[in-house]
Structures are given as C-alpha cells and as structure tokens.
Amino acid sequence: QVQLQESGPGLVNPWETLSLTCTVSGGSMNSYYWGWIRQPPGRGLEWIAYIYYRGSTDYNPSLKTRVTISVDTSKNQFSLKLRSVTAADTAVYYCARLPPTVTMGSAFDIWGQGTMVTVSS
Amino acid sequence: QSALTQPPSVSGSPGQSVTISCTGTSSDVGSYNRVSWYQQPPGTAPKLMIYEVSNRPSGVPDRFSGSKSGNTASLTISGLQAEDEADYYCSSYTSSGTYVVFGGGTKLTVL
Numbered sequence: 001q002v003q004l005q006e007s008g009p010g011l012v013n014p015w016e017t018l019s020l021t022c023t024v025s026g027g028s029m030n031s032y033y034w035g036w037i038r039q040p041p042g043r044g045l046e047w048i049a050y051i052y053y054r055g056s057t058d059y060n061p062s063l064k065t066r067v068t069i070s071v072d073t074s075k076n077q078f079s080l081k082l083r084s085v086t087a088a089d090t091a092v093y094y095c096a097r098l099p100p101t102v103t104m105g106s107a108f109d110i111w112g113q114g115t116m117v118t119v120s121s
Numbered sequence: 122q123s124a125l126t127q128p129p130s131v132s133g134s135p136g137q138s139v140t141i142s143c144t145g146t147s148s149d150v151g152s153y154n155r156v157s158w159y160q161q162p163p164g165t166a167p168k169l170m171i172y173e174v175s176n177r178p179s180g181v182p183d184r185f186s187g188s189k190s191g192n193t194a195s196l197t198i199s200g201l202q203a204e205d206e207a208d209y210y211c212s213s214y215t216s217s218g219t220y221v222v223f224g225g226g227t228k229l230t231v232l
Contacts, residue, residue, distance in 0.1 A: 045159075045167065045210055045223040061218045094166055105155035106214040106221050107172035114166050 002027035004095050004112035012089075012119050018082040022095030022112060025076065029053045033098035034078045035108060036069065038091040046091075050098055051078055085119045092116050124222035125150065125211055132230040138199040141227045143211030144192055149222055151192035155214035158187055158196045161226075162207040170209075171196060198229070206231045 008020035022034070035050035049059045049069040059067050063082070071078040082089060093115055096108035126144040133139040143150065143158075150156055156174045159167035169178055171187040174194060184200045194213070198205055211224040 044225045045212070047212075047219060047221050047223070050220065058220050060220070101155070104176075104178075105153075105157065105173040106212070107155075107157040107169055108159075108167075109169050109172070109178060111166040111168070 002097065002110050004097065004110060006093060006095050006112045006115040008093075008115060008117070010116055010118060012085055012117060013121050014086055014119055015084055018080070018085050018089065018117055018119070020080045020093055020095075020115065020117070021077050022079070023075075023077050024097075029071070029073045029076055029078075031100065033100070034071065035096050035098050036080045037094045037096055037108065037111075038089075039094070039114075040088075040091040048080065048082075048093075087119050090117065090119045124215065124217075124219075125213060125224035127209075127211060127224035127227045129225070130228045130230065132232055133198075133201045134232045135201055135203065137201050138197060139201060139229065140198075141196045141209050141211075141229070143194040143196070143213075143224050145194070145213055145215075145222070146192055148217040149213040149215040150189065150194050152216065153214045154189070156187070156189060156194040157212045158185075158194075159210045159212070160205075160207045161210065167210060201231055203231050205229060 033050045036048040051057045051069045066083045068081045095112045097110040158171040161167045174189045175187040208226045
C-alpha cells in the first residue's frame with residue numbers, strides 16, 4: 001500500500017523557483033525510480049524528470065536547463081525544483097513511482113493525488 | 122501538440138465495446154513494447170490500466186485490454202460501464218530524447 005503525497009506552495013511568483021516534495025509512505029524507495037509529471041489545466045500529461053533511489057537522473061530536454069530533481073531516502077522523499085517559472089508552468093504536478101524497466105516497461109504504477117501550482121504575481 | 126496522437130473523444134453505450142487508438146512513430150510505439158495506458162476520472166490522478174502494451178496491473182478488470190500494430194497502439198474496453206467514463210492517456214518510451222511521451226488524451230463518454 002505504497003502512497004505518494006505531494007507538498008509545496010500553491011502559488012509561485014513569476015521568475016522565481018517552484019519547489020515541491022513528494023513523500024513516500026507504506027514502502028521503501030529502494031529499487032525504484034521516482035518521477036514528476038505535470039498537467040496544465042485542461043491539457044495532457046508531460047513528463048518532467050525521474051530519479052533512481054541511488055541518485056541517477058534523467059530530464060525532459062525541454063525543461064532540463066531549469067529543473068533539478070533530488071532524493072533523500074532517509075526521509076523517504078524526493079523533490080523537484082523548477083527555476084524561472086512563467087505562467088506556462090501553471091499546472092497540476094504529480095509525483096509517481098516508476099518500477100524498473102524489466103518489471104513494467106516505462107509505466108508509472110503509483111501516483112500521488114497531485115498538487116495545483118499557479119504561477120502569478 | 123502531443124507526441125502521440127489520440128482521438129479527442131469516443132463514446133459508447135453500457136455493455137458495448139470501445140477502442141481508443143494511439144498513434145506514434147518508429148521512435149516510440151513502433152519500436153518498443155513499452156506502451157502504457159492511464160485512466161483519469163475528472164479531478165483525480167491518473168491510474169495505470171495497461172503496461173507493456175497488453176499487461177494489466179493487479180486489480181484492473183479484464184474488460185480492459187491492449188494491443189499494438191505497427192506504430193499504433195489500442196486500448197479496448199469491453200462491457201462498458203458508467204464508471205469507465207474518464208479521460209484515457211497513452212504513453213510510450215521514446216528514443217527521441219525525452220524518456221516517455223504521452224498522447225493528448227481521449228475523453229470516453231458512456232451514453
């Protein structure tokens with residue numbers, strides 16, 4: 001019964017940094033990848049980044065220059081920082097678990113409930 | 122514009138079957154069996170329904186099935202129920218730079 005919960009500010013000023021944390025409960029972070037996906041209002045899903053529990057990362061090239069993902073397994077948490085945000089970054093941000101490829105391909109099998117982040121002054 | 126192409130909407134009556142298509146390219150759907158499908162009822166988070174083209178996670182009804190032919194993957198829902206009304210998204214691993222790409226989503230209406 002692994003559960004994920006996003007936390008962070010719901011409102012961010014333009015050109016500042018969006019910071020979100022995902023807390024994993026009910027299980028270990030070991031052996032899994034952990035990712036962030038976002039969904040602008042009324043639109044589709046966009047993969048942002050993922051991190052392995054040991055720290056290796058991969059980023060969406062369209063966001064790579066502005067994004068940092070990190071993990072703290074001692075706290076069962078991983079985090080997202082998105083710099084220099086604009087209104088185009090307004091979205092629901094989801095954290096999700098990504099099992100190893102040999103287990104489930106490239107599927108995100110457990111998702112958090114999502115957190116709405118609005119970029120506005 | 123999304124990397125994978127889905128129809129904006131489909132509909133069906135209870136008990137009927139519907140199929141949602143997801144068209145990609147040889148860089149994603151056509152070359153890898155790493156296609157997933159997600160169900161997203163309004164106001165909720167996506168839920169994994171199908172992985173690796175045709176595998177169902179534990180707890181997903183066998184009314185949901187997936188397949189692939191060439192660059193197009195498909196999700197079929199048989200014995201349609203009112204609770205199936207939701208948005209459905211496909212995704213695929215891609216070799217074109219980003220790890221996964223998603224479709225634009227398809228709204229399923231149960232008449």
